Amino acid sequence: MRFSHLLVGGLSLVAASPALAQDDTAPPPPVTISGSAAIVSDYRFRGVSQSDEDVAVQAGVTISHESGLYGGFWGSNLAGWGTFGGANLELDIIGGYKFKPTEDVTLDVGVTYYMYPGGADKTDFFEPYAKVSGSLGPASLTAGVAYAPAQEALGRWYFTGADAAAGVYNDPGDKEDNLYLWVDAATALPSTPFTLKGHVGFSDGNRGLGPNATSVAPTGKYFDWMVGVDTTFKNLTLGVSYVGTDISARDAEYLRPSFSNGQDGSGNIADGTFLFSLTAAF
Secondary structure (H helix, E strand, O other), X not given: OOOOOOOOOOOOEEOOOOOOEEOOOOOOOOEEEEEEEEEEOOOEEOOEEOEOOOOEEEEEEEEEEOOOEEEEEEEEEOEHHHHOOOXXXXXXXXXXXXXXXXXXXXXXXXXEEEEOOOOOHHHOEEEEEEEEEEEEOOEEEEXXXXXXXXXXXXXXXXXXXXXHHHOOOOOOOOOEEEEEEEEEEEEEOOOOOEEEEEEEEEEEOOXXXXXXXXXXXXXXXXXXXXXXXXXEEOOEEXXXXXXXXXXXHHHXXXXXXXXXXXHOOOOOOOOOEEEEEEEEEO
């Protein structure tokens, strides 16, 4: 999980006597609304495809208050592994508080509630997070931690993909937690309109499948990464990146047929791939 900011300038007024210039710039509004809409070649959540390695359409809106409080939502279509028994839709409700303890550092704490409309209630879960952002020379850096406490949606109800295919729960009602750590970096490439970006993340969750034969951390512990480049023209951003994980086909074998392309027993939706995106901000 997504902010544009509009500053309204005023004209300088010149007094008749004495001849002094006065700044009449209006202050920013106390509440701002921002958002974006995007089309991506594949929706990857922490390195794993949630759209069956197919195109996804995504959009979100955020309302921010000058105090630092914010709230909003973000949604994407899903397919295959990512449906969580729902209506092929993920809807995230987000709320948090952002502030600057120093001029160069920003802290952001909040919670994301992941919803899968049309699915069973046990597929939904919440995940608090904390992020710290700053800069190192020309690069902007963000480090974050997200921890979802034990919930049924994250539990190990099926031990293997074969168990899930048979429709027999190994441990119904199990509740597990999930930890995710990540670092993001971005820097403008000198004398070009491009920005280089990178990401490394680490997931630690249950090695198994949840109530609807999916999992936030499908093989228990794994790394994901991304390296890419963006270019922006007005409110449009075109991006290309390479995304991958250290989940091998062998590591994922015990999860088939759920952990596959189209849940058909073949393929690997966590292998490396190039992603393309076009985002419009407003």
